[in-house]
Amino acid sequence: MSPDPETQKARSYGNRWTALSLLAVVAATVFLVAQEFRAMWSDPPIYPGPGVTRQARLGDYFPGLAGTAADTDVYFLEGAEAGGTALVLGGTHPNEPASSLTAITMLESAVVARGRLIVIPRATQSGFTATDPQEGFPQFYRIETPEGMREFRYGGRGTNPIHQWPDPVIYVNGSGQQLAGPEVRNLNRSYPGDPDGYLTERLAYAIVEMIRQEQVDLSIDLHEASPEYPVINAMVAHEDAMDLAVEAALLLEFEDIQIAVEPSPANLRGLSHREWGDATDTKAILIESANPAQGRLRGATNEALIVEGVDRYYTRAGELGLLYVPFGEAGSPMNERVGRHIQTVSTLLEVFSTYNPGRTITVENLPTLNEVMQNGLGAYLASPGG
Amino acid sequence: MTLIYQGITLFVVLLIVWHMVREGRLKEQIEAALVLLPLILRLLMIK
Numbered sequence: 001m002s003p004d005p006e007t008q009k010a011r012s013y014g015n016r017w018t019a020l021s022l023l024a025v026v027a028a029t030v031f032l033v034a035q036e037f038r039a040m041w042s043d044p045p046i047y048p049g050p051g052v053t054r055q056a057r058l059g060d061y062f063p064g065l066a067g068t069a070a071d072t073d074v075y076f077l078e079g080a081e082a083g084g085t086a087l088v089l090g091g092t093h094p095n096e097p098a099s100s101l102t103a104i105t106m107l108e109s110a111v112v113a114r115g116r117l118i119v120i121p122r123a124t125q126s127g128f129t130a131t132d133p134q135e136g137f138p139q140f141y142r143i144e145t146p147e148g149m150r151e152f153r154y155g156g157r158g159t160n161p162i163h164q165w166p167d168p169v170i171y172v173n174g175s176g177q178q179l180a181g182p183e184v185r186n187l188n189r190s191y192p193g194d195p196d197g198y199l200t201e202r203l204a205y206a207i208v209e210m211i212r213q214e215q216v217d218l219s220i221d222l223h224e225a226s227p228e229y230p231v232i233n234a235m236v237a238h239e240d241a242m243d244l245a246v247e248a249a250l251l252l253e254f255e256d257i258q259i260a261v262e263p264s265p266a267n268l269r270g271l272s273h274r275e276w277g278d279a280t281d282t283k284a285i286l287i288e289s290a291n292p293a294q295g296r297l298r299g300a301t302n303e304a305l306i307v308e309g310v311d312r313y314y315t316r317a318g319e320l321g322l323l324y325v326p327f328g329e330a331g332s333p334m335n336e337r338v339g340r341h342i343q344t345v346s347t348l349l350e351v352f353s354t355y356n357p358g359r360t361i362t363v364e365n366l367p368t369l370n371e372v373m374q375n376g377l378g379a380y381l382a383s384p385g386g
Numbered sequence: 387m388t389l390i391y392q393g394i395t396l397f398v399v400l401l402i403v404w405h406m407v408r409e410g411r412l413k414e415q416i417e418a419a420l421v422l423l424p425l426i427l428r429l430l431m432i433k
Contacts, residue, residue, distance in 0.1 A: 165391075
């Protein structure tokens with residue numbers, strides 16, 4: 001005979017006091033977890049170097065962005081002599097850290113002698129405030145400088161869903177491309193943007209407006225991708241920038257830096273290398289380096305993987321010829337990824353200046369890949385505290 | 387729109403709390419507490 005309901009209830013050990021105790025545990029847990037998440041809401045400092053002549057906000061170019069979570073800093077490095085203008089966009093995808101870190105290194109160390117360099121280090125500002133769910137990414141990583149460790153954020157791929165929600169089931173971007181719903185928060189699927197659209201589309205619109213208003217000659221969008229992705233250690237160039245990219249790749253080859261050149265597909269809409277080139281007069285190029293922390297084959301996902309780029313599963317995949325980049329025991333360290341980006345940007349500026357003497361852009365104090373590998377990236381970053 | 391979303395979330399949170407207090411089985415109360423965690427973080431727009 002089974003016990004009556006009252007007896008069953010008495011045996012279940014729960015009552016009002018256990019409920020209240022559990023609610024207290026929930027409140028304490030929420031408080032502690034919230035501290036962790038909120039730690040990502042403040043920007044680790046960037047220390048503008050001697051080359052930075054002024055600073056603006058992206059919202060200055062499109063008031064619809066001003067005051068939103070997507071507005072971000074724009075740094076100008078202006079030379080004493082007039083010349084052309086180049087844009088370096090970092091942090092389109094905050095889970096591709098070499099992108100943002102390259103931009104930060106440039107604005108903390110570069111000096112422009114002629115022309116102008118515009119640097120945006122955190123293009124998807126909102127994306128730096130949260131990591132992607134179910135990926136196990138650390139929130140921060142550190143780079144060693146001669147005077148201590150600098151801390152940087154490892155964010156998510158797109159705009160934080162707290163700032164833009166809900167995602168549609170299917171996202172049809174401004175160019176009519178049909179994409180998966182979460183791509184609605186991906187800046188590099190939202191170009192040329194929409195002044196009345198989603199927050200990410202307004203961000204894309206502001207960037208295109210800035211390129212137009214500042215008459216940017218050469219625009220470079222920095223990225224990373226997993227080592228098993230076919231377009232890696234590569235430049236993707238709009239047809240207007242193809243000659244420039246090919247000649248830069250040849251010059252890089254002379255320096256033992258292998259970099260592929262891919263044409264921007266005309267029917268792949270919403271991406272920077274396509275829409276910047278179509279919507280403005282700029283020469284648009286996207287650059288990719290290999291980030292094992294993004295890949296599906298990775299093992300432990302931690303700060304060491306982000307910074308040192310060593311992963312035994314990727315090493316094994318490289319031995320089996322499954323990757324699109326060489327991946328040995330040394331992995332794909334941050335020094336190499338940022339060094340590659342910086343030298344590629346330098347070479348593009350050099351080639352652009354050669355063919356546009358009236359729009360020359362001369363940037364000094366940028367390290368080469370070899371220098372970054374020898375001295376460490378931290379040697380070209382400001383010390384903690386500036 | 388955000389306020390409507392938060393209002394719905396608050397309503398669900400209150401329902402779960404009410405259920406927890408009335409529920410006699412400890413296992414059910416613990417499950418309800420686990421459900422509350424992400425809901426409250428969402429209600430506060432923290433995650």
